[in-house]
Amino acid sequence: MAQNIPELYGSLVFNDKIMRSKLPKDMYKALKKTIQNGTHLELDVANSVAVAMKEWAIENGATHYTHWFQPMTNVTAEKHDSFISPTGDGQVIMDFSGKELVKGEPDASSFPSGGLRATFEARGYTAWDPTSPAFIKDKTLYIPTAFCSYSGEALDKKTPLLRSMETLNREAVNMLHLLGNESVKHVSTTVGPEQEYFLVDKDLYKERRDLIFCGRTLIGAPAPKGQEMEDHYFGALKPRVSAYMHDLDEELWKLGIPAKTKHNEVAPAQHELAPVFDTTNVAVDHNQLTMEVMKKVADKHNMVCLLHEKPFEGINGSGKHNNWSMITDDGCNLLDPGKTPSENTQFLVFLMAVIKAVDDYADLLRISVASAGNDHRLGANEAPPAIVSIFLGDELTEVLKTIENDEYFSNHGAVQMDIGAKVLPHFIKDNTDRNRTSPFAFTGNKFEFRMLGSAASVANPNIVLNTAVAESLRQFQEKLKDTAPEDMEKAVHELLKETIKEHKRIIFNGNGYTDEWVEEAEKRGLYNLKTTPDALSMFTSEKNVKLFSEHKIFTKEELFSRYDIWLENYVKTLHIESNTMCEMIRKDLMPPVFTYMEQLANTASLKKAVVSDISTSSEAGLLVKLTELQDKMCAGLETLKKDTEQAEDLSDISASAKAYQSKVLADMEELRGYADAAEALLPEELLPYPTYGRLLFSI
Ligand code: ADP
Ligand code: MG
Numbered sequence: 292m293a294q295n296i297p298e299l300y301g302s303l304v305f306n307d308k309i310m311r312s313k314l315p316k317d318m319y320k321a322l323k324k325t326i327q328n329g330t331h332l333e334l335d336v337a338n339s340v341a342v343a344m345k346e347w348a349i350e351n352g353a354t355h356y357t358h359w360f361q362p363m364t365n366v367t368a369e370k371h372d373s374f375i376s377p378t379g380d381g382q383v384i385m386d387f388s389g390k391e392l393v394k395g396e397p398d399a400s401s402f403p404s405g406g407l408r409a410t411f412e413a414r415g416y417t418a419w420d421p422t423s424p425a426f427i428k429d430k431t432l433y434i435p436t437a438f439c440s441y442s443g444e445a446l447d448k449k450t451p452l453l454r455s456m457e458t459l460n461r462e463a464v465n466m467l468h469l470l471g472n473e474s475v476k477h478v479s480t481t482v483g484p485e486q487e488y489f490l491v492d493k494d495l496y497k498e499r500r501d502l503i504f505c506g507r508t509l510i511g512a513p514a515p516k517g518q519e520m521e522d523h524y525f526g527a528l529k530p531r532v533s534a535y536m537h538d539l540d541e542e543l544w545k546l547g548i549p550a551k552t553k554h555n556e557v558a559p560a561q562h563e564l565a566p567v568f569d570t571t572n573v574a575v576d577h578n579q580l581t582m583e584v585m586k587k588v589a590d591k592h593n594m595v596c597l598l599h600e601k602p603f604e605g606i607n608g609s610g611k612h613n614n615w616s617m618i619t620d621d622g623c624n625l626l627d628p629g630k631t632p633s634e635n636t637q638f639l640v641f642l643m644a645v646i647k648a649v650d651d652y653a654d655l656l657r658i659s660v661a662s663a664g665n666d667h668r669l670g671a672n673e674a675p676p677a678i679v680s681i682f683l684g685d686e687l688t689e690v691l692k693t694i695e696n697d698e699y700f701s702n703h704g705a706v707q708m709d710i711g712a713k714v715l716p717h718f719i720k721d722n723t724d725r726n727r728t729s730p731f732a733f734t735g736n737k738f739e740f741r742m743l744g745s746a747a748s749v750a751n752p753n754i755v756l757n758t759a760v761a762e763s764l765r766q767f768q769e770k771l772k773d774t775a776p777e778d779m780e781k782a783v784h785e786l787l788k789e790t791i792k793e794h795k796r797i798i799f800n801g802n803g804y805t806d807e808w809v810e811e812a813e814k815r816g817l818y819n820l821k822t823t824p825d826a827l828s829m830f831t832s833e834k835n836v837k838l839f840s841e842h843k844i845f846t847k848e849e850l851f852s853r854y855d856i857w858l859e860n861y862v863k864t865l866h867i868e869s870n871t872m873c874e875m876i877r878k879d880l881m882p883p884v885f886t887y888m889e890q891l892a893n894t895a896s897l898k899k900a901v902v903s904d905i906s907t908s909s910e911a912g913l914l915v916k917l918t919e920l921q922d923k924m925c926a927g928l929e930t931l932k933k934d935t936e937q938a939e940d941l942s943d944i945s946a947s948a949k950a951y952q953s954k955v956l957a958d959m960e961e962l963r964g965y966a967d968a969a970e971a972l973l974p975e976e977l978l979p980y981p982t983y984g985r986l987l988f989s990i
Pocket of ligand 2 (some may be wrong): 485612737
């Protein structure tokens with residue numbers, strides 16, 4: 292692989308360099324203006340870009356183009372059109388117009404819409420998002436697009452994400468201007484999502500219905516070894532894994548995805564990939580692509596990449612860490628403490644805006660990561676609890692305390708160091724006290740939101756984060772807007788003080804995994820929304836409808852439609868899991884159990900001639916155990932079937948979700964206990980499906 296990486300990097304991306312070389316100067320400038328300021332794109336510019344894109348794509352082997360979008364599922368959608376256009380004399384030319392670039396009209400009737408779009412007008416349309424670069428994959432030019440209904444309602448994740456970025460931009464810029472920083476024209480949010488995943492052998496995967504249909508194991512006795520030796524985390528990469536990771540990096544680099552860090556994770560067969568951060572919109576697209584490429588490359592290596600949040604019981608599941616910050620067009624990270632007093636004030640204002648946002652909308656943040664898969668992690672002893680709280684670290688917490696107690700701006704405050712007035716101690720940045728149990732941690736110059744599930748798009752949490760922080764900033768401006776410049780410093784100080792008082796309950800630097808914290812959080816009045824149905828019940832509250840509609844992220848209708856889709860997705864997931872479990876136990880597990888029982892019974896009956904009391908023989912003992920387990924499994928299957936039918940029959944979707952959560956999941960857990968106990972008793976040659984031991988330790 293003696294490749295020139297800088298040359299390879301982005302070689303399949305229609306990036307700035309290509310645009311500059313391929314577009315006439317005025318067209319290039321017009322396009323850049325649209326990308327940077329979101330101004331309207333004229334048709335002549337679109338035509339010019341289309342021609343350049345097509346030429347470049349064809350040079351690089353593409354024959355088709357597709358409008359790539361993100362419907363309200365967790366995967367992306369695409370429909371491919373070829374560039375060919377018949378010329379009437381039996382020949383074709385390769386054609387692509389500006390109109391085809393900027394707008395597509397896929398038949399949208401089979402995507403979830405939550406009732407937003409009646410089926411008789413099932414056409415949606417896709418609109419080019421020029422802020423996320425086009426790329427080539429599988430001989431096709433991929434054009435990132437937003438997906439809307441004809442009346443303009445968002446049917447995807449990109450539209451509200453772009454709206455939320457715009458809202459945050461507006462409020463942040465206004466806030467900075469109010470603070471006297473008038474040169475800033477634009478504020479973007481940045482995201483670096485760390486992605487966890489499992490790798491299993493493809494041949495083993497194919498023998499498990501649960502992995503095929505659900506992406507996770509529904510049954511399976513524990514392997515003799517799990518993660519207790521702590522020998523996998525950051526361990527040396529096995530040759531097959533290493534080859535996979537090299538291939539993966541290369542594929543991602545070609546697509547302009549800055550894959551940076553890779554390592555083994557805590558659980559056996561678990562790994563992680565982290566890219567260099569990017570603008571939120573691009574980071575979200577790139578994370579979707581990363582997940583796709585991870586699966587594709589695994590397939591080439593005869594492995595399967597599992598992105599489910601909890602593929603295996605008894606060992607860690609997979610999450611995603613959403614590193615998030617805000618950056619100005621002149622390159623200032625607004626969550627970086629800075630070196631001068633004014634930079635520090637700016638930092639504190641934006642820091643407090645985030646703290647307030649997380650406290651005011653903790654329910655929405657929890658909702659934004661809710662899924663059937665993630666419910667197996669949140670609150671368990673491996674992932675942050677379902678309670679949203681913020682880790683700030685001791686130093687920064689101390690700084691806030693001095694502000695609250697009027698010591699910070701005085702001459703003898705604890706934080707007042709010899710380095711000049713009102714400058715934060717810079718060691719905050721090197722704060723190494725990384726609390727891994729916190730769901731929302733300040734890590735020196737960014738926040739890390741750690742509740743995300745590994746399989747989900749990172750769009751939702753960022754929509755909530757951007758909008759909630761924009762709302763904090765809006766309220767801050769409300770309070771400061773009539774202040775004379777000479778009184779600003781004092782007014783800001785008062786605002787910070789007041790905000791700290793009001794929201795310090797959300798700050799918790801201790802261990803989030805303890806029972807004491809659960810009690811303490813309850814005393815503080817923090818939410819503890821344990822399951823997806825619990826969490827989603829808050830989604831459409833008055834407060835949340837107000838937030839989203841005032842900032843024009845979601846109309847009330849859009850919000851309610853999303854609520855329905857979300858619950859439906861939860862219900863469908865559990866329905867499939869319940870069906871799969873029944874099928875696996877009936878068709879895979881019970882037959883070999885019967886076979887083994889027959890063998891045992893035969894042996895016992897032969898032995899009868901030579902032993903005085905057969906009932907004390909080992910065969911009889913095993914037979915009794917298996918009979919008991921088999922009976923319990925049969926009864927358990929009946930209960931599961933009955934409860935699933937009942938949950939399915941409920942016409943109210945939230946009642947149905949609740950029934951799945953409280954009844955069906957509990958049935959499945961009980962049934963699993965019997966199945967795993969039976970599996971553990973079977974001899975190797977009768978095992979119905981690959982064991983945990985083989986799945987986790989064979990690569
Ligand atoms: P850790 O494992 O300690 O959390 P990593 O190096 O694995 O750290 O991941 C850190 C992530 O944070 C990377 O994806 C990085 O690009 C991202 N990041 C760093 N700075 C910012 C920032 N200003 N905004 C958003 N993400 C950032
Ligand atoms: Mg991290």
